[in-house]
Amino acid sequence: MAIPNHKVSNGGVSQKVLTLETMNSNIKKVEYAVRGPIVVRAGAIRKELEQGVKKPFTEVISANIGDAHAMGQAPITFLRQVVALCVYPELLKSTEFPDDAKQRARRILGGCGGGSIDTGAYSASQGVELIRNDVANYIEHRDGGLKADPNDIFLCTGASDGVVAMLKLLVSGEGKNRTGAMIPIPQYPLYSATLAELNSTMVPYYLDEDNNWSLDTAELQRALDEGKGACQPRVLCVINPGNPTGQVLSRQNVEEIIKFAKKNNLFLMADEVYQDNVYAEGCAFHSFKKVLHDLGPEYNTSVELASFHSISKGYMGECGFRGGYMETVNLDPKVKEQLRKLVSCRLCPPVTGQAALDIVVNPPKPGEPSYEQFTKEKNNVLGTLAEKAKLTANMFNSIPGVSCNTVQGAMYSFPRITIPDKAIEAAKAKGQTPDDFYAHQLLEETGICVVPGSGFGQRPGTYHFRMTILPPTEKMKSLFVLFRDFHKRFTDQYT
Amino acid sequence: MAIPNHKVSNGGVSQKVLTLETMNSNIKKVEYAVRGPIVVRAGAIRKELEQGVKKPFTEVISANIGDAHAMGQAPITFLRQVVALCVYPELLKSTEFPDDAKQRARRILGGCGGGSIDTGAYSASQGVELIRNDVANYIEHRDGGLKADPNDIFLCTGASDGVVAMLKLLVSGEGKNRTGAMIPIPQYPLYSATLAELNSTMVPYYLDEDNNWSLDTAELQRALDEGKGACQPRVLCVINPGNPTGQVLSRQNVEEIIKFAKKNNLFLMADEVYQDNVYAEGCAFHSFKKVLHDLGPEYNTSVELASFHSISKGYMGECGFRGGYMETVNLDPKVKEQLRKLVSCRLCPPVTGQAALDIVVNPPKPGEPSYEQFTKEKNNVLGTLAEKAKLTANMFNSIPGVSCNTVQGAMYSFPRITIPDKAIEAAKAKGQTPDDFYAHQLLEETGICVVPGSGFGQRPGTYHFRMTILPPTEKMKSLFVLFRDFHKRFTDQYT
Structure with a gap:
C-alpha cells in the first residue's frame, strides 16, 4: 500500500498525521454489524422520542444484541450478592446477606491472595x-x-x-x-x-x-x-x-x-x-x-x-x-x-x-440457604427463553413471505424474508443492501431494532435479519403484531 | 517467513497445527518483564515458603508491579460503597450506606440506561x-x-x-x-x-x-x-x-x-x-x-x-x-x-x-456526608507515598555502588547499580543479562522481587532495576536493610 507522504503540507494547510488514508488499512476493513449504523440510528431515535418527537411508535425495542439485562431480565440474586460482598468486604458484617453468599465471598477473597487482598488488586494474568x-x-x-x-x-x-x-x-x-x-x-x-x-x-x-x-x-x-x-x-x-x-x-x-x-x-x-x-x-x-x-x-x-x-x-x-x-x-x-x-x-x-x-x-448446592432461590431464578429465565424461542419461530412462520427455522438454542432467530424486486432496486438506489434497507425501514416505522443478515453473511440472493428472543414475552407478542403489519405494508408497497 | 508444511506428518507421528514454528512470529517477539520469569519464580518461592521450605527470609516482597492493594493499601471506602450499590441495587434500601453513596449509585444506574438496567448490561462501546x-x-x-x-x-x-x-x-x-x-x-x-x-x-x-x-x-x-x-x-x-x-x-x-x-x-x-x-x-x-x-x-x-x-x-x-x-x-x-x-x-x-x-x-464534594472520610483516605495514601518516595532515594543513595534519582512522581524508583565484572561474567555463563542475574540473586537471597532494568531498556553498560514504592513504610525500611546487606555481599562475592 502506498502511504501518502504526510510530511508534505497541503498548500500551507497542515495535514493530519492520522487520516483515513494513513491509518491501518486492516482496521478499515473491520465490520461489526451488531453495533453498526442501525444501532446508532436506534439510539438517535430513542433520544428523539425522549425529546417528544412524534413517531408511529412510542418506544425502541432493542432486539439487536444478546443483552438480557438491557431487556429487563433481573439479575441472579446470589451472584450479585457475592460480587457486592467481594467489592465491599465491610458487608461481610451485615445481617442482610445469607451465610452462603458470605462464605463464597470470603472464599473468593481468600483466593485472590490472602485476606488483605481483594478485587482491587491485579489477579494472576491467567485468572485467579x-x-x-x-x-x-x-x-x-x-x-x-x-x-x-x-x-x-x-x-x-x-x-x-x-x-x-x-x-x-x-x-x-x-x-x-x-x-x-x-x-x-x-x-x-x-x-x-x-x-x-x-x-x-x-x-x-x-x-x-x-x-x-x-x-x-x-x-x-x-x-x-x-x-x-x-x-x-x-x-x-x-x-x-x-x-x-x-x-x-x-x-x-x-x-x-x-x-x-x-x-x-x-x-x-x-x-x-x-x-x-x-x-x-x-x-x-x-x-x-x-x-x-x-x-x-x-x-x-x-x-x-x-x-x-x-x-x-x-x-x-x-x-x-x-x-x-x-x-x-x-x-x-x-x-x-x-x-x-x-x-x-x-x-x-x-x-x-x-x-x-x-x-x-460453582452455584449454590442443595441444602445451602440460597439454593432454592437461585434454582428458581435460573429455571425461570431458561423457561421463559424456551417459550420465547418457540413463540418466535411460530410467529414468523405464520407470516406470508417469512420463514424461520426452529430456535433450538442460543438467543436469536434468523428468519428469512422475501424482499420484492422493487424494494431491492430502491435499496440499490440508496446504496444499501436489500436487508439493510428493510431493517432500517422496520426501525423507522415500528421502533424494532434488528441486525440485517448481511452483517452475519448469508447465501447470495437470500435475505435475513437477526432478532434476539430477549424482550419480555408480552413485548415480544406486541412486537410480532407490529412486525406482521410492517412486513405486509412493505411487501405491498414494493410489489 | 517460511512456514513448515504442517500437513506432512512426521514419520507417522502427527504434528501439531500450532507450534512455536508455525505460530504468529510477532507474538514470539513480545516481552513483558513486569510479569516475566522473575515474577513466576517469586510465585514459586512463595508457595515453597507456604509448604515450609526453609529460606534465608520468611516472605516474598512483591515490589515488581504497581499494584497498591496487593501491597496492603486499603481501598477508598466511598468508591467501593458506590460500586457495591451498583452491583447489588437491593442495598439501596440498606441503612448501612451513607446517603451520598446511594445518590451516586442511583445516578450511575440511571445513566446506564434507565432504572431497570444495571451493571449487568453492556454499556455503549465508548462507555456510559x-x-x-x-x-x-x-x-x-x-x-x-x-x-x-x-x-x-x-x-x-x-x-x-x-x-x-x-x-x-x-x-x-x-x-x-x-x-x-x-x-x-x-x-x-x-x-x-x-x-x-x-x-x-x-x-x-x-x-x-x-x-x-x-x-x-x-x-x-x-x-x-x-x-x-x-x-x-x-x-x-x-x-x-x-x-x-x-x-x-x-x-x-x-x-x-x-x-x-x-x-x-x-x-x-x-x-x-x-x-x-x-x-x-x-x-x-x-x-x-x-x-x-x-x-x-x-x-x-x-x-x-x-x-x-x-x-x-x-x-x-x-x-x-x-x-x-x-x-x-x-x-x-x-x-x-x-x-x-x-x-x-x-x-x-x-x-x-x-x-x-x-x-x-467525580469525588465527594465539601458538605457531602462522605467528603471528610474520602479526603482523609486520599490524603493519607498520597502522603504516605510521598514519604516513601523520599525514603527510597535517600536509602538507595546511602549505599555504595547504588545511585537513585529523586522519585518526583509515579510509583517506582529505578536505581542504578554497579555490577562487578566477575558478576557480569557469571551472568554471561548462565545466559542471563547482568541485571537479570542480579535481580534473581536478590530474590533468592532476600525475597525481594524487583524487575531487572533490561525489561524496560537502559543505556548499554548501565544496570538498573525497577522497584515500587508501594510496600508499607515499615516493610520498606526492613527491605532496605536486607537490600543493603545483599548488595554488599554481592559486590564482595564478585570483586
Whole structure:
C-alpha cells in the first residue's frame, strides 16, 4: 500500500498525521454489524422520542444484541450478592446477606491472595487460581467426569477476549501461506472482524438453512478446497449453539466435524458460549471436548481445541462484567507459554467478572440457604427463553413471505424474508443492501431494532435479519403484531 | 517467513497445527518483564515458603508491579460503597450506606440506561455517556476550565486498552514505510510489547539519567534521524510522570516536546496515568492537552494527541476493576469513527470499572456526608507515598555502588547499580543479562522481587532495576536493610 507522504503540507494547510488514508488499512476493513449504523440510528431515535418527537411508535425495542439485562431480565440474586460482598468486604458484617453468599465471598477473597487482598488488586494474568480450579471442576462435571486441568483454563475479559487471543496466535505466514480460518456463514461477526484486523483470510462455509442450519461436512470440504487457493486454512471455527442461527449440533455432527479437523490438520475453535441455552426437545449440548475424548486416542491425543464460554449469556446474562474463560486441549506446551506471556501484557481480566464467573461455575448446592432461590431464578429465565424461542419461530412462520427455522438454542432467530424486486432496486438506489434497507425501514416505522443478515453473511440472493428472543414475552407478542403489519405494508408497497 | 508444511506428518507421528514454528512470529517477539520469569519464580518461592521450605527470609516482597492493594493499601471506602450499590441495587434500601453513596449509585444506574438496567448490561462501546460527561468535567477542572468534549472520551479496560487501540490505528505501511513509534528508554514495556505484536518499529530515545531522567529534545532529534532509516516515525510516546523512572516533566519540557511533535509531524501519545502521583517539591503535573492549548492556534488546532488515564494508579489503585479512559485531541473525525467501530467489536469496557472511574473523576464534594472520610483516605495514601518516595532515594543513595534519582512522581524508583565484572561474567555463563542475574540473586537471597532494568531498556553498560514504592513504610525500611546487606555481599562475592 502506498502511504501518502504526510510530511508534505497541503498548500500551507497542515495535514493530519492520522487520516483515513494513513491509518491501518486492516482496521478499515473491520465490520461489526451488531453495533453498526442501525444501532446508532436506534439510539438517535430513542433520544428523539425522549425529546417528544412524534413517531408511529412510542418506544425502541432493542432486539439487536444478546443483552438480557438491557431487556429487563433481573439479575441472579446470589451472584450479585457475592460480587457486592467481594467489592465491599465491610458487608461481610451485615445481617442482610445469607451465610452462603458470605462464605463464597470470603472464599473468593481468600483466593485472590490472602485476606488483605481483594478485587482491587491485579489477579494472576491467567485468572485467579481458585476460580480456575472451580472452572475445571465445572467442566469435569459437565463432561461426565472427564478430567479438566486448571492450567489449561484462561479466564478472559468476555469470551471475545479469548477468541481474539487464540486467533492472534494462529495467524502467521504471508500471501498464500497466510493462515486462513474456516468460519460459518451466517457467523457472529467477531470472527470476520478479528480476521480482518489480523489481515487473515476468512474461509466461509455455509450452514444449511434447509436443514435447520445444520453443518454439513461436504460443505466444509468444498469450502476448504476453495480456500486453499487463497490461503493456508489452519483453523476451523464452530459456533454451537449457533449465533445468529440458533441451531444445536447433534453429537453425530460434532464427531464428523472433529474427524474433518483431524483429517485436514485444522485447529478447532469451539464457541460454546450458549451451552446453557438449549430449548428444543430432543436437543442437547455436546461439548467438543467430551466428544473429542470419546473418539479415542486416535483423536483425543492430537486434535487441538480451544473452547470458549462466557458469563454474558446462559441464564445469568451478565454482559457488563466482561467475564468468560477459554479451555485449551492438546495445546503445545510451548505455545501455552506464549499464550500466558501474551495475556500478561494486559495484566488480568476484570476481577469482578472473575468473581461472577466463579458463581456460574460453582452455584449454590442443595441444602445451602440460597439454593432454592437461585434454582428458581435460573429455571425461570431458561423457561421463559424456551417459550420465547418457540413463540418466535411460530410467529414468523405464520407470516406470508417469512420463514424461520426452529430456535433450538442460543438467543436469536434468523428468519428469512422475501424482499420484492422493487424494494431491492430502491435499496440499490440508496446504496444499501436489500436487508439493510428493510431493517432500517422496520426501525423507522415500528421502533424494532434488528441486525440485517448481511452483517452475519448469508447465501447470495437470500435475505435475513437477526432478532434476539430477549424482550419480555408480552413485548415480544406486541412486537410480532407490529412486525406482521410492517412486513405486509412493505411487501405491498414494493410489489 | 517460511512456514513448515504442517500437513506432512512426521514419520507417522502427527504434528501439531500450532507450534512455536508455525505460530504468529510477532507474538514470539513480545516481552513483558513486569510479569516475566522473575515474577513466576517469586510465585514459586512463595508457595515453597507456604509448604515450609526453609529460606534465608520468611516472605516474598512483591515490589515488581504497581499494584497498591496487593501491597496492603486499603481501598477508598466511598468508591467501593458506590460500586457495591451498583452491583447489588437491593442495598439501596440498606441503612448501612451513607446517603451520598446511594445518590451516586442511583445516578450511575440511571445513566446506564434507565432504572431497570444495571451493571449487568453492556454499556455503549465508548462507555456510559453520563460517565464520559463526568470525565469531561473532570478534565475541564484539571485544565483550568479548558473545554473537554465527552465525544472525545473513550472509556477503556484499563489505560493499556486505550494505548493498544490507538497504536493499532496508527500502524500502517510496509518495510521502511512501516510506522515507527518513538518510545522513551527506559519505558513501560506495554509499548515495546504492542509494537512487537503489530510488527512495528520502536524508535528509542533515551531519558537523561544524569538530569533526573529528563527528556531532551536534542536526543529526540537524534533518535528521529536514526529511526528514519528503518521506518516512518509517526508517533511520539511520552510517559509523564515517568514509568519506571519517576520523573515529572516541567511545563517548559512539555512545550518543547509538543513543538518537536508539530515540527516533525508526530502523533503524540501521552501516558498520564500517574497524574495524581506527584510528590517532589517544586514539581507539578502539566497535562499535554493544557500546554498544547496554551501554545496557541499554531499548535492547538493541529497537533494530534491521545492522553491516557487509569483507575489503577493515583490514590485509588483500583487495578482489579480494569478501568481507565483515553481523551483524543484534534483527531480526524473520520478516524474517530473508525476508532468507535474498532472498540465496538469488544462490546464495552467492564461496567464496574466504569462505575469506579466515575467516583475518581467525580469525588465527594465539601458538605457531602462522605467528603471528610474520602479526603482523609486520599490524603493519607498520597502522603504516605510521598514519604516513601523520599525514603527510597535517600536509602538507595546511602549505599555504595547504588545511585537513585529523586522519585518526583509515579510509583517506582529505578536505581542504578554497579555490577562487578566477575558478576557480569557469571551472568554471561548462565545466559542471563547482568541485571537479570542480579535481580534473581536478590530474590533468592532476600525475597525481594524487583524487575531487572533490561525489561524496560537502559543505556548499554548501565544496570538498573525497577522497584515500587508501594510496600508499607515499615516493610520498606526492613527491605532496605536486607537490600543493603545483599548488595554488599554481592559486590564482595564478585570483586
